[in-house]
Amino acid sequence: xxxxxxxxxxxxxxxxxxxxxxxxxxxxxxxxxxxxxxxxxxxxxxxxxxxxxxxxxxxxxxxxxxxxxxxxxxxxxxxxxxxxxxxxxxxxxxxxxxxxxxxxxxxxxxxxxxxxxxxxxxxxxxxxxxxxxxxxxxxxxxxxxxxxxxxxxxxxxxxxxxxxxxxxxxxx
Amino acid sequence: xxxxxxxxxxxxxxxxxxxxxxxxxxxxxxxxxxxxxxxxxxxxxxxxxxxxxxxxxxxxxxxxxxxxxxxxxxxxxxxxxxxxxxxxxxxxxxxxxxxxxxxxxxxxxxxxxxxxxxxxxxxxxxxxxxxxxxxxxxxxxxxxxxxxxxxxxxxxxxxxxxxxxxxxxxxxxxxxxxxxxxxxxxxxxxxxxxxxxxxxxxxxxxxxxxxxxxxxxxxxxxxxxxxxxxxxxxxxxxxxxxxxxxxxxxxxxxxxxxxxxxxxxxxxxxxxxxxxxxxxxxxxxxxxxxxxxxxxxxxxxxxxxxx
Numbered sequence: 001x002x003x004x005x006x007x008x009x010x011x012x013x014x015x016x017x018x019x020x021x022x023x024x025x026x027x028x029x030x031x032x033x034x035x036x037x038x039x040x041x042x043x044x045x046x047x048x049x050x051x052x053x054x055x056x057x058x059x060x061x062x063x064x065x066x067x068x069x070x071x072x073x074x075x076x077x078x079x080x081x082x083x084x085x086x087x088x089x090x091x092x093x094x095x096x097x098x099x100x101x102x103x104x105x106x107x108x109x110x111x112x113x114x115x116x117x118x119x120x121x122x123x124x125x126x127x128x129x130x131x132x133x134x135x136x137x138x139x140x141x142x143x144x145x146x147x148x149x150x151x152x153x154x155x156x157x158x159x160x161x162x163x164x165x166x167x168x169x170x171x172x
Numbered sequence: 173x174x175x176x177x178x179x180x181x182x183x184x185x186x187x188x189x190x191x192x193x194x195x196x197x198x199x200x201x202x203x204x205x206x207x208x209x210x211x212x213x214x215x216x217x218x219x220x221x222x223x224x225x226x227x228x229x230x231x232x233x234x235x236x237x238x239x240x241x242x243x244x245x246x247x248x249x250x251x252x253x254x255x256x257x258x259x260x261x262x263x264x265x266x267x268x269x270x271x272x273x274x275x276x277x278x279x280x281x282x283x284x285x286x287x288x289x290x291x292x293x294x295x296x297x298x299x300x301x302x303x304x305x306x307x308x309x310x311x312x313x314x315x316x317x318x319x320x321x322x323x324x325x326x327x328x329x330x331x332x333x334x335x336x337x338x339x340x341x342x343x344x345x346x347x348x349x350x351x352x353x354x355x356x357x358x359x360x361x362x363x364x365x366x367x368x369x370x371x372x373x374x375x376x377x378x379x380x381x382x383x384x385x386x387x388x389x390x391x392x393x394x395x396x397x398x399x400x401x402x403x404x405x406x407x408x409x410x411x412x413x414x415x416x417x418x419x420x421x422x423x424x425x426x427x428x429x430x431x432x433x434x435x436x437x438x439x440x441x442x443x444x445x446x447x448x449x450x451x452x453x454x455x456x457x458x459x460x461x462x463x464x465x466x467x468x469x470x471x472x473x474x475x476x477x478x479x
Contacts (some may be wrong), residue, residue, distance in 0.1 A: 023249050024248070024400065027245045027289055027324050029295055029324075029330075102257045108254050116393055116394050116397055116398075117393065120393060143311075
């Protein structure tokens, strides 16, 4: 359940990275199709990131002298990471529900109070979750894995931007 | 009262120049722009201008245009997030209804001054927000921005018009002048002159950043997280800093356009001491005022005192 939740959050976060990467690049008015593709693209990129992190985790487990202990340790670390990431995600989900109210002022407030500031602090939240997890088991293998997760979570927007600059997903 | 007059100009103002009579583009000397920002101690602006290509010290007009189109696209993203199209539409609706009730029985012409890539005009048309008896026209000095507005409206088959023109000298004058984010570009007598040119219209609605103690920080935050283009970030934050105070706008409007009653819409949120991001200077000819106030419905709470 812990790893499933982490995967779910990673997928949703990646989808929104795809959205943010696409935002501000098309000046059309109706961008529903454009954003749907951006969300999907982000979510797919997220699966690649999850696969990379998962492969490294499996490799570490395979090489560990006590795989069962390492698995339980990783599960404990992941649980602690969720303690940071889940509240962040829940606040965003609740804000999306508020934003469904068709009021210009209410929607603007959601941006001013939550969406804008939460985008700004996202890198800190990513780091905080990783550090909080690491504090539970500061071993070399856990450090390596968490470092990789942080790099993947924070680097995906840059990767999407670079791919776009190289013409991988040309859109107007 | 200090009203932003001492602040550095925006880069987008400094890197383009048009002859106000012929609208012909004038060459902009890069070293002069750099010197201007150097004297103001604005190193960030200098770094941004330094990166713009030039030919024999004259800024490359195509490169400048590409930069401006990109920046406008990023600004549109912010407008979308803050529901600006709908915000404008919600204020125009009661205004249009007041003009109709006041006896205006032909198509009403709304002209967006300095429309850029025409987001507001295109949004209103795409969402059929104002009905079919309204002509929406966007006017801008910059050919590249107008071309982009036309390209986008053609792509979405929107029945609106974009012209490279002085909005106050159109063959058919506007009934309502509209603008977003241009008032703070006009300082001192420039603002007075701008508002004096509304004499033939029936109403005007000018949206701009609302100057409040929080606005520079808020603007910095959103430009930091939502914009990529350094020029857009720089100018966006500066726009909030340079925004005119509501009282100043009203004073200028009432002296420059005495045929109109004017007010500021949307300074406070729900009459609470919470400043809005954008407010608007609204002017309407006296004969339409009662109908306008009546048609505002519950939005009247966001309307200041009309004088």
